[in-house]
Amino acid sequence: MDSTKPRAPIDPSAILFEGAGTWDAIAIAVAGMAPTMGMNLNPQEPAEHVGRVVALVFAASGVIVLLVAWCFARLAREHPNAGSAYGFVAAILGPRAGLVAGWTLLGTYLCFAMGSLGGVGLFAANMLTRMHIWDGASSFTLTMLAVVILAPLSIIPASRAGFVLILLEGVGVVAMVLLAVAVLWRVFEGYGPQGDPPIRDVFIPTAGVGVSSIAMGLSFGILSFAGFEQVATLGEEVKTSRFTIPRVLIGTVIGACVVFTLVAAAQTLGFGTNAAGVAQLTASTSLLADLSARYFGGWAGDAFDALAIASALGGGLASIVASSRILFALCRDLAPKSALGRVSKVSGTPRTAAVCIVVASLVGYSLMRVVFHASGSDAFFWASTIGALALLVAYLLVAASAAGTLLRSKRPRDQPSFRRWVPRRSVTPCGSTSIRRSPELMR
Amino acid sequence: MWVNIYPPQPGAYAVMPWLVLAWCVAPLLATMINPRLVERVKSGFLVSSRGA
Numbered sequence: 001m002d003s004t005k006p007r008a009p010i011d012p013s014a015i016l017f018e019g020a021g022t023w024d025a026i027a028i029a030v031a032g033m034a035p036t037m038g039m040n041l042n043p044q045e046p047a048e049h050v051g052r053v054v055a056l057v058f059a060a061s062g063v064i065v066l067l068v069a070w071c072f073a074r075l076a077r078e079h080p081n082a083g084s085a086y087g088f089v090a091a092i093l094g095p096r097a098g099l100v101a102g103w104t105l106l107g108t109y110l111c112f113a114m115g116s117l118g119g120v121g122l123f124a125a126n127m128l129t130r131m132h133i134w135d136g137a138s139s140f141t142l143t144m145l146a147v148v149i150l151a152p153l154s155i156i157p158a159s160r161a162g163f164v165l166i167l168l169e170g171v172g173v174v175a176m177v178l179l180a181v182a183v184l185w186r187v188f189e190g191y192g193p194q195g196d197p198p199i200r201d202v203f204i205p206t207a208g209v210g211v212s213s214i215a216m217g218l219s220f221g222i223l224s225f226a227g228f229e230q231v232a233t234l235g236e237e238v239k240t241s242r243f244t245i246p247r248v249l250i251g252t253v254i255g256a257c258v259v260f261t262l263v264a265a266a267q268t269l270g271f272g273t274n275a276a277g278v279a280q281l282t283a284s285t286s287l288l289a290d291l292s293a294r295y296f297g298g299w300a301g302d303a304f305d306a307l308a309i310a311s312a313l314g315g316g317l318a319s320i321v322a323s324s325r326i327l328f329a330l331c332r333d334l335a336p337k338s339a340l341g342r343v344s345k346v347s348g349t350p351r352t353a354a355v356c357i358v359v360a361s362l363v364g365y366s367l368m369r370v371v372f373h374a375s376g377s378d379a380f381f382w383a384s385t386i387g388a389l390a391l392l393v394a395y396l397l398v399a400a401s402a403a404g405t406l407l408r409s410k411r412p413r414d415q416p417s418f419r420r421w422v423p424r425r426s427v428t429p430c431g432s433t434s435i436r437r438s439p440e441l442m443r
Numbered sequence: 444m445w446v447n448i449y450p451p452q453p454g455a456y457a458v459m460p461w462l463v464l465a466w467c468v469a470p471l472l473a474t475m476i477n478p479r480l481v482e483r484v485k486s487g488f489l490v491s492s493r494g495a
Contacts, residue, residue: 090484
């Protein structure tokens with residue numbers, strides 16, 4: 001691009017209100033993962049493949065996800081923007097790749113929003129039916145109710161949405177950690193299903209669990225962290241975002257890795273590391289609720305069901321906030337006159353884009369239920385699976401972009417070791433030319 | 444991806460990888476139909492804000 005060409009002044013209605021702080025960023029990152037809901041539903045899948053070493057799988061998954069987090073952190077430091085992967089990839093791999101990344105991530109978060117909203121309805125219906133408050137409760141009606149609750153929260157500034165998310169997710173995470181510690185304490189005192197607590201079993205696979213099984217388990221473990229990168233969409237709203245967002249990304253993954261590993265260990269030891277215990281764990285439809293009910297009574301199980309509902313609600317809100325920022329960023333560039341690419345003067349947020357995302361989530365969920373006759377459970381898992389598949393494509397593009405930044409970096413400490421040893425001229429003809437040229441498109 | 448695509452999944456899950464593929468390819472098709480979209484990204488907000 002010609003650097004001498006005069007640039008158009010920035011339209012104030014295209015600038016987001018920069019009022020979110022570090023805690024708001026942490027809240028979006030944590031809520032994006034919906035950890036309480038995740039640890040209620042996710043460990044069963046890897047346990048089917050790896051048996052008693054679920055905690056080991058979560059620890060290893062955390063290390064792998066940390067590499068993805070580093071890619072996002074690196075790009076968030078260099079190219080903070082509301083489009084997240086859209087801006088990151090466009091800056092490094094070019095506009096077309098950027099559009100693919102942004103559009104794919106938009107689809108991912110839209111599916112996550114549908115899944116989370118569907119999850120609220122599904123879990124709430126199960127709980128209300130079990131407690132005989134509303135026999136035969138309709139998950140569809142409860143999902144609509146969740147939309148009505150979340151719609152106003154999605155158009156308020158990120159700082160206020162962050163406060164709501166801290167309440168929704170913070171309580172759940174603290175309760176989950178306390179439960180894990182309490183269960184481990186009870187197990188170590190000899191109240192577990194096996195008298196002598198077999199701690200080492202949690203980290204040693206049984207015979208027959210091979211590399212293939214571990215790989216399958218890892219794929220489910222990695223997806224349990226999905227959503228942490230939603231905080232990257234606050235690149236234009238968080239104060240000192242170049243400093244804050246990379247640290248929140250890395251810190252959230254490390255924290256989640258510790259919590260997930262601890263909770264998974266408590267779940268495995270709490271149910272038992274033998275075949276019967278693993279079978280009970282994999283058969284559970286609500287792990288935290290079943291575990292807490294087993295050790296502390298039915299009231300604790302109901303409380304954790306309620307916390308899982310709150311977690312799904314928080315996950316839905318975080319996904320709507322993130323996807324509205326990406327839609328806003330895309331429309332700001334592609335259709336600058338569209339209301340979708342404008343910021344509300346009242347709230348300083350992309351209100352029209354947020355309303356559009358809420359309506360799209362509602363329509364998507366209703367289509368699954370009414371047109372494709374999906375049950376509440378089907379809709380939840382369909383949306384989650386599509387979102388997870390699309391997210392992997394976005395991760396791939398972001399990882400390629402982060403690699404591109406390393407290759408084109410002029411600072412010696414940022415370059416891979418081979419670049420320090422091989423003279424620059426000898427590397428350029430070997431393939432880095434195209435990667436090094438693309439960023440010029442965005443300059 | 445391996446978990447969800449290989450082996451082929453039953454029912455609706457068999458269709459999902461194709462849905463995702465279609466969603467991901469859509470922007471490429473859009474830029475082929477309307478090449479001005481690429482120019483708009485090149486001269487978009489990120490570029491303007493860097494120059495400001």
